Amino acid sequence: MARVLVVEDEPAIAELIAIHLRHAGFEVALAAAADQAQAAITAALPDLVLLDWMLPGGASGLDLVRRWRADIRSRELPVILLTARAQEQDKIAGLDAGADDYLVKPFSPGELLARMRAVLRRRAPLASDAVVEVAGLALDPTTRRVRRGDTECRLGPTEFKLLHYLLTYPEHVHSRAQLLDRVWGDHVFIEERTVDVHIKRLREALLPLHCAQLIETVRGVGYRFTLSAPPV
Structure with a gap:
């Protein structure tokens, strides 16, 4: 109960x-x-x-x-x-x-x-407990640690799940609706703008690791974790 x-x-x-x-x-x-x-x-x-x-x-x-x-x-x-x-x-x-x-x-x-x-x-954890590492960024679901080299950052629970999902499918473009389905679990009552808010927070948290730019906005579609920084 x-x-x-x-x-x-x-x-x-x-x-x-x-x-x-x-x-x-x-x-x-x-x-x-x-x-x-x-x-x-x-x-x-x-x-x-x-x-x-x-x-x-x-x-x-x-x-x-x-x-x-x-x-x-x-x-x-x-x-x-x-x-x-x-x-x-x-x-x-x-x-x-x-x-x-x-x-x-x-x-x-x-x-x-x-x-x-x-x-x-x-709020239920993602199924896999395996460490995911992409472009030098490592995420450990068991310890809930995210690090790049010797630098570690702290993420809120939603940002952690969002990054976990993006790292699991690098270079894949995900629409906001897809992210709501996969990360939030049920988006019947949740606005797609919610994704933008949490992406912004995730990028800010990743700044000390110098990889915030790897979360790329695909105009008119959604987001992806890219293996190389997009052009400025």
């Missing part, structure tokens, strides 16, 4: 979400503020967090996501942001902060459950 922490300051909304989740077979814990959510995470990591953007007190949902992503213990904690903010820049801000998905209020219980199942599937 998957354990879900619902962080929502509106008691009626929190309880309604909890009822639907329990009916679907999830174990549910509730937190109404940022400090309660942090205390719950410190006590025991859940399998997934449903996190309201706007919370009472000093910290927002985005602040919590950033804090959890900066902590090695909670770095891979699946988080879905719940918010009334529907603008594209808000969605991008939520994804950039480290959220796995973004759900705009009001939403149906069916969509919420589908998104939760999708996030939990996406």
Whole structure:
């Protein structure tokens, strides 16, 4: 039974979400503020967090996501942001902060459950544990380390899976829809722009290894990991 922490300051909304989740077979814990959510995470990591953007007190949902992503213990904690903010820049801000998905209020219980199942599937590790090495860049699924020569970089869980997939099929051009299928696992409710956000984050993380340019944008199609740097 998957354990879900619902962080929502509106008691009626929190309880309604909890009822639907329990009916679907999830174990549910509730937190109404940022400090309660942090205390719950410190006590025991859940399998997934449903996190309201706007919370009472000093910290927002985005602040919590950033804090959890900066902590090695909670770095891979699946988080879905719940918010009334529907603008594209808000969605991008939520994804950039480290959220796995973004759900705009009001939403149906069916969509919420589908998104939760999708996030939990996406968080499952890729099948192979073999080290992948392409163009001097080595990725070890077992230790979750990425290095080139003596230099190592840290990747978020989604960027790690994305790089793993690109390295597994070097020089292959992948559309955004294909990447959503293969890396995210289920893209029914996810916009293709999500891929662009994570590609940008992946390139930034690879800068110290001097191989960010090997992730090539194929105009009008998608992305590929190339064996030689594209022309500037």
